Amino acid sequence: DGGITQSPKYLFRKEGQNVTLSCEQNLNHDAMYWYRQDPGQGLRLIYYSQIVNDFQKGDIAEGYSVSREKKESFPLTVTSAQKNPTAFYLCASRTSGGGNEQFFGPGTRLTVL
Amino acid sequence: KQEVTQIPAALSVPEGENLVLNCSFTDSAIYNLQWFRQDPGKGLTSLLLIQSSQREQTSGRLNASLDKSSGRSTLYIAASQPGDSATYLCAVWGDYKLSFGAGTTVTVRA
Numbered sequence: 001d002g003g004i005t006q007s008p009k010y011l012f013r014k015e016g017q018n019v020t021l022s023c024e025q026n027l028n029h030d031a032m033y034w035y036r037q038d039p040g041q042g043l044r045l046i047y048y049s050q051i052v053n054d055f056q057k058g059d060i061a062e063g064y065s066v067s068r069e070k071k072e073s074f075p076l077t078v079t080s081a082q083k084n085p086t087a088f089y090l091c092a093s094r095t096s097g098g099g100n101e102q103f104f105g106p107g108t109r110l111t112v113l
Numbered sequence: 114k115q116e117v118t119q120i121p122a123a124l125s126v127p128e129g130e131n132l133v134l135n136c137s138f139t140d141s142a143i144y145n146l147q148w149f150r151q152d153p154g155k156g157l158t159s160l161l162l163i164q165s166s167q168r169e170q171t172s173g174r175l176n177a178s179l180d181k182s183s184g185r186s187t188l189y190i191a192a193s194q195p196g197d198s199a200t201y202l203c204a205v206w207g208d209y210k211l212s213f214g215a216g217t218t219v220t221v222r223a
Binding site: 004006033040041042043044045048050056058088090092099100101102103104105106107109 | 144145147149155156157162202204209210211212214215216
């Protein structure tokens with residue numbers, strides 16, 4: 001059954017801690033994305049990767065880091081430098097070629113205590 | 114910078130009524146436009162993808178139109194049902210990313 005999985009579903013972090021959100025896909029997509037969603041706002045792009053071992057900053061990359069060592073995996077680390085990390089985080093991947101359709105995982109809700 | 118606007122922000126209709134959701138964007142140089150559905154606390158589900166060369170796309174009770182020159186797209190949902198209650202987001206693909214609207218939250222009353 002193809003799709004995108006994110007874990008954990010809920011994550012609680014104390015101030016000053018780094019946390020890592022997992023994203024895995026078995027759709028054989030080259031491109032993967034991380035978005036942040038806040039209430040009443042559209043999704044904002046944090047980082048994206050179009051191919052293994054390469055990634056680019058999106059619109060709000062400060063305080064976040066990523067890696068892309070495998071095609072299937074694109075973990076996101078929320079560092080202590082991120083001023084307001086409480087949000088809903090969504091991972092996505094995209095088909096290649098003319099379609100460019102984007103698919104999303106179920107999300108991780110991060111709360112800073 | 115691409116700006117995507119969805120009006121209204123919220124909509125409540127009785128069951129059986131047709132839904133009309135609007136999306137506008139400022140830069141017409143897009144590759145495609147995608148409509149998504151989001152249920153509370155969940156990820157996004159892709160509903161329809163319209164390529165820039167297409168005028169409309171249909172799937173079941175859903176029909177989406179695209180007018181690139183005027184920067185508009187409309188999502189029509191026929192004969193709404195309570196199960197259609199959700200937030201609907203449109204997003205346009207340009208350069209290297211999708212730009213999203215804030216969404217329209219739909220409530221269908223039984």
